[in-house]
Amino acid sequence: MPESPYPMLSVEEALQVILQAVSPLPPVRMPLPALLGLVLAEDVICQEDIPAFRASAMDGYAVIAGDGPALSVLGEQTAGAAAMPALRPGTAVRIMTGAPLPEGADAVAPVEIAEEHGGQVRLLRPVRRGENVRPVGQDMARGDLAVPVGTVLGPAEIGLMATLGQPEVLVYRRPRLAVMATGDELVSPENPLRPGQIRDSNSFALLAAAQAAGADTVNLSRLPDDEAKLRAALLDGLNRADALVTSGGVSMGRKDLIKPLLAELGEILFGRVAVRPGKPFTFALVQGKPVFGLPGFPVSSLVSFELFVRPALRRMAGHPKLRRPEVKARLSHAIHHPDDRTEFQRAHAVQKDGVFWAETTGLQASSRLKSLVGANALLRLPAGRPDFAAGDEVTAILINQPEVD
Amino acid sequence: MPESPYPMLSVEEALQVILQAVSPLPPVRMPLPALLGLVLAEDVICQEDIPAFRASAMDGYAVIAGDGPALSVLGEQTAGAAAMPALRPGTAVRIMTGAPLPEGADAVAPVEIAEEHGGQVRLLRPVRRGENVRPVGQDMARGDLAVPVGTVLGPAEIGLMATLGQPEVLVYRRPRLAVMATGDELVSPENPLRPGQIRDSNSFALLAAAQAAGADTVNLSRLPDDEAKLRAALLDGLNRADALVTSGGVSMGRKDLIKPLLAELGEILFGRVAVRPGKPFTFALVQGKPVFGLPGFPVSSLVSFELFVRPALRRMAGHPKLRRPEVKARLSHAIHHPDDRTEFQRAHAVQKDGVFWAETTGLQASSRLKSLVGANALLRLPAGRPDFAAGDEVTAILINQPEVD
Numbered sequence A, B: 001m002p003e004s005p006y007p008m009l010s011v012e013e014a015l016q017v018i019l020q021a022v023s024p025l026p027p028v029r030m031p032l033p034a035l036l037g038l039v040l041a042e043d044v045i046c047q048e049d050i051p052a053f054r055a056s057a058m059d060g061y062a063v064i065a066g067d068g069p070a071l072s073v074l075g076e077q078t079a080g081a082a083a084m085p086a087l088r089p090g091t092a093v094r095i096m097t098g099a100p101l102p103e104g105a106d107a108v109a110p111v112e113i114a115e116e117h118g119g120q121v122r123l124l125r126p127v128r129r130g131e132n133v134r135p136v137g138q139d140m141a142r143g144d145l146a147v148p149v150g151t152v153l154g155p156a157e158i159g160l161m162a163t164l165g166q167p168e169v170l171v172y173r174r175p176r177l178a179v180m181a182t183g184d185e186l187v188s189p190e191n192p193l194r195p196g197q198i199r200d201s202n203s204f205a206l207l208a209a210a211q212a213a214g215a216d217t218v219n220l221s222r223l224p225d226d227e228a229k230l231r232a233a234l235l236d237g238l239n240r241a242d243a244l245v246t247s248g249g250v251s252m253g254r255k256d257l258i259k260p261l262l263a264e265l266g267e268i269l270f271g272r273v274a275v276r277p278g279k280p281f282t283f284a285l286v287q288g289k290p291v292f293g294l295p296g297f298p299v300s301s302l303v304s305f306e307l308f309v310r311p312a313l314r315r316m317a318g319h320p321k322l323r324r325p326e327v328k329a330r331l332s333h334a335i336h337h338p339d340d341r342t343e344f345q346r347a348h349a350v351q352k353d354g355v356f357w358a359e360t361t362g363l364q365a366s367s368r369l370k371s372l373v374g375a376n377a378l379l380r381l382p383a384g385r386p387d388f389a390a391g392d393e394v395t396a397i398l399i400n401q402p403e404v405d
Helices: A012-021 A155-165 A201-211 A227-240 A259-267 A298-316 B011-021 B155-163 B200-214 B227-240 B257-266 B299-315
Strands: A029-033 A058-064 A070-078 A091-095 A107-110 A114-117 A120-122 A144-149 A167-171 A176-182 A216-223 A243-247 A267-270 A281-285 A287-294 A326-331 A344-354 A355-360 A377-381 A393-398 B026-030 B060-063 B070-077 B091-095 B107-110 B114-117 B120-123 B145-147 B166-170 B175-182 B216-223 B243-247 B267-270 B282-286 B289-294 B328-331 B343-352 B355-360 B377-381 B393-398
Touching: A012 A267, A012 A393, A058 A070, A058 A120, A144 A155, A144 B343, A155 B200, A155 B299, A167 B243, A176 A201, A176 A227, A201 A216, A201 A243, A201 A298, A201 B155, A216 A227, A227 A243, A227 A259, A227 A287, A243 A298, A259 A267, A259 A281, A259 A287, A259 A344, A281 B166, A287 A298, A298 A344, A298 A377, A326 A344, A326 A377, A344 A393, A355 A377, A355 A393, A377 B200, B011 B267, B011 B299, B060 B120, B120 B299, B145 B155, B175 B200, B175 B227, B200 B216, B200 B243, B200 B299, B216 B355, B227 B243, B227 B289, B243 B299, B257 B267, B257 B282, B257 B289, B289 B299, B299 B343, B299 B377, B328 B377, B343 B393, B355 B377, B355 B393
Parallel strands: A070 A091, A176 A216, A176 A243, A243 A287, A326 A355, B070 B091, B175 B216, B175 B243, B243 B289, B328 B355
Antiparallel strands: A029 A167, A058 A091, A058 A107, A070 A120, A114 A120, A267 A281, A281 A287, A326 A393, A344 A355, A344 A377, A377 A393, B026 B166, B060 B091, B060 B107, B070 B120, B114 B120, B267 B282, B282 B289, B328 B393, B343 B355, B343 B377, B377 B393
């Protein structure tokens, strides 16, 4: 059988090729309830002073500072009502949190220091000018930058845009990723296995990984190793999505049809990476859209997704940070590492007294999905540096929040 | 005006009352594509050996170890097909990754060390017994615990359950939270403001916070300070959801209708907490369902949600971990802290050389939602310990992944 015609790229070279080939999707206007986790594509500027009126910060009595101790109560000022007529010396207005101060008032005596009887209120201490008053523009002033472009929108940012009267803002939309698993050996999870068959796990795992990365998904399910069917599904997927991942069919076997098909339909930018797991990982552009050919072994497929597809999806979504956080971690045991390629071993990392300790998740076979169950880190073991001893320091990519012990 | 009749609980006491009052929702069977982020409510046990047959780990030739160097090629074994007839000494079968080994074969010579011409293959080196063969049960054996109860399901766990032939598993379902904002002063974000009005931000922010906490939501939108309307909306919300949050209306003013209504419809478990922001935070059970009465100021409402509602939602969802990670952080500047209550200041924390440094987000007014924009930590400043100097160490609750510098 022939050698692969594709040059072998390093992990970093491969990632750079991908990131140069994908761009943020065109921004769209979206309404507030749809914004969680999206990235802002414009600066949101405050158009008004907030608060727009002098507002009470407490329940109590609007007064003139230093006035009292006994004051006539003119009435009640509730939130949501226009401000009452002006206050004169010797008078007070009962006021609710958030309500506008009547003209003339310049302080609020909180309810805890006030006693009201028969239309008169008695203050137990004098109040200072400005006490419990939120001045106009205290929270934000007209012209202030409220939320900068590139912000990942969470509850506070969404609330702030509501406050500012922005029911819609310009954001990068979620990329839509089409996902397919390929292979004659694959059957659906509810099926019993005939000899030689395995159940499709990749399409389910990759759809979940895409959702976890913030993408919408198109499920192309399982496809046999049939060139016509694969071609039709690829074109259909690209028609319905911004990007596509396949799994399986990227090795050198006679039934590995994905690489030839991608070369026919578009351009393969690389077809091999010096990485374990994931060597045959392939990246192509078809109709200008990125296509990621993942290896078929379940671990290879998910680790390749993590290393190469997730950063691309985040770039498409306009995220300022494409990569996971990386930390230095000490190994709690020795690790065998064949040093011909960079290897990513699955591990569980725990932070103890400020130091990360990593333990791998048992047998690191590419088929053994169990090696990713409970893993919160990928340990990057570089090429050219064989085996590690307990206590050695390695780079850990945190794919889930680590525990602090 | 009267003093609040409710005793003042500490933050920890309040959280304990809530966590004792809520339980995980009854488990339900859910299909694989709906499982991301849900918590497993049963042990998933492997019912078969995986792989179920001796499988090739590479593209190459199935051979008898030590045989060769020249062998007759009997045919091709692809993945998904039943195993071919038994191999005899002097013969080989072309084999694809994942395909079953023919009987008699006990090793796979990878394609890189094999040269095939005219029905004969020549091995460039002898292969060892078991080389590139995945034995039966290598990944998992029948009876193994595949995924333990209490696991938060991610892509790998979902894929593993597909592999195991479990198209559905028992999980805790997502809690459904009904959200309403109350106050005569509230208008919708697209509206201009008349005097005394502000725009509703809390319903949008709280819906997003609930989604970010993994809950489904029922949007009850804005309600005026009208007892009949509030009662109807509360009952409607509880009818459609597992829990309910209100914002506003929990202070001591005449228009603060939420506490009396909750006392009428159910039981108030507490009505005050020694916390800043969030003192009037109220927790009740109505028809056996938790109701969280959040204060109306936007920051008070979101911080109370973070401290009290999120842990409750996670308990309802069966999460093993209810709280955010906490770390020690050094202050990069002095902080004024009135020590009558525990205070949670909003901050941005960065990890430098293993040490967290925290900087607060400017003016910490309860109305100033901007103080939560870009915040990734809440600094817990205890009661009875006033003011902090630059360099002092405080506890930081990490509400977003901090950067590593």
